[in-house]
Amino acid sequence: MGKYFGPYGGQFVGEVLKGALAELEEAMQNILPSAAFQDSFRRLQETYIGRPTPLCRADNLSEDLGGAQVYFKLEGQAQTGAHKINNALGQVLLAKCMGKTRVIAETGAGQHGVATAAAAARLGLSCDIFMGTVDIRRQQPNVFLMKQYGAAVHPVEDGSRTLKDAVNAALKNWVEESSTTHYVLGSALGPYPYPDLVKHFQQVIGRETRQQVLHDAGRLPDMLVACCGGGSNAIGFFSPFLDDPVALIAVEAGGYGNRPGEHAVRMEGGGMPGIIEGYHSLFLQTEDGQTSATHSISAGLDYPGIGPELAYLGSTGRITFTRAGDREVLDAYGILARREGLICALESAHAVAAALKIAPTLGREALMVVNLSGRGDKDLFITAGELYRDAWREFLQQEAGRLADETH
């Protein structure tokens, strides 16, 4: 475990949080390696999350592109539809072993909130989710799911009313309630030891991929591609390959333009070093150091910061960062559905968009694995609105009318 990744990382929190973070660090050292924890967690991974998730050869797409043989790691097959459950369930089990009775979490798109709510329901802890009111409005289906799992969803009215403000609200709640409550942070960022804890639980993606590619192709892949918001799927996918000759490509949200507020590209010069939400990393921010607005068609990548280890590995050149814009992401989403029968999350479609550009530049013998971090059902209201506008509007109006009639 490391507190710093080069200059990045650290634990820049008020003194009030120091005790809770020290308790968490101690629990990681004592509980995570224990046989009891590992046995329980392995059983949950197999029988509840549905691990291992499949590695799927994309023969049609590989043929179309005429370059690398492409594989997809299907994290969307995991319970609740994305890789988020790997971390959420791990942390909720850890919280239970620590004697906590309640968990809290922030959520942006709602995927981490849904995963945490499901994990808490499964393990019998009470659950409160903090979510910005802007996100609540655009992700109502996930709000509904969280409530079905018995979680309370607390609207956050501060700041930009999105993910970063939900993180701040969760941190503030944790400061008040840390004796009974564990804060299940959803990405590999925040104050130490969170970047390590989240990576610990997400590394299963890369470890399985490694075994599965070796089994299918008899050798390691040449390139891995993952989307990157805070970066939990990327670091979990990449980290078991850091010491191997495998190219690692992380894809940020290019949004619809290069001006502030039109994208969420932190690497490639957009982000500046900063200390926000407890960690030192690269952030989209103003000259004064106020966080900037961001945009992405995928709520999960719409965040001004990036995990400290990824920022460091980007600065050393070990990970190459690239971007995909909203429009190419929607195109990639459609191509993947039609050619491979896979409807992926818009976050993951960023990785697909980059893969569609890179694969043809590689030789036929090259192997590329793309992490499909989530499946696309959750985005129905965005994708249908973009790709199927008139019919979808008609459907929504008809449904709204039906509900109004029933109310009378």
Place this chain on the structure above:
Amino acid sequence: MRRIKIMAHLVAGFPSPEGWKAAAAALRNAGVEILEIQIPFSDPTADGPDITAASEASLRQGFRVRDIFSCIAFGRELGFEEIHVMTYANIVHRYGMEQYIRDMADSKVTGLIVPDYPIEDDHGFYRTAAGYPLAAMPVAVPTMNSTRLRMLADLKPVCVYAALRQGVTGRKTEIDGETFGFLEKLSEMRVYAGFGISHRDQLKALESRAYAAVIGSHITRAASRSSSPEEVYREVDAAIHQCVY
């Protein structure tokens, strides 16, 4: 006769540039000795709802970090004995830490508070500030164990900001035996005690146990009730008179 000083906390530029001046004037005229000015930040993780909302409002109206210097100058004109500036680490980091400390010292600021520069993750903030004629004030909390209290003492701070309970700013704090026990551990330092102070009874309880009591959210709530400078003056004046005696 009050035997404890009052440090009043205002978010710079809130509720408006002129309203801020009115609030500061009301505090000084009521006999407040020390002014703490907060540079608003977009992600204030230690603040409760009132100060968070005030910071947002100030930023929305276009507050820039450089505007803090006119606030400091105004505070000095009013005759506050001490002026402290509080903000979060990212503002200091972007400004350039040493430059920030130097410019604050040049403006005759007496103390700096950066709550998310904890003792050991401070990028050298406390050590650097020790070379300037101002006090960098670390934050102490009641849950600090003996190891952390020793680390705090090793910094040899002249002044310390004591948060009197867990949590964020704004909710009322009961001053009791536990509070006294905590403050005794800080008796080597000049203690500015805050979090949830809104009434003179709390100040009386803190007398002779702390150098100053910090009043923040209570005043910010008052200042938020109006934007006209005259109204802000009246609201802040009424709020601070619950505390002065």
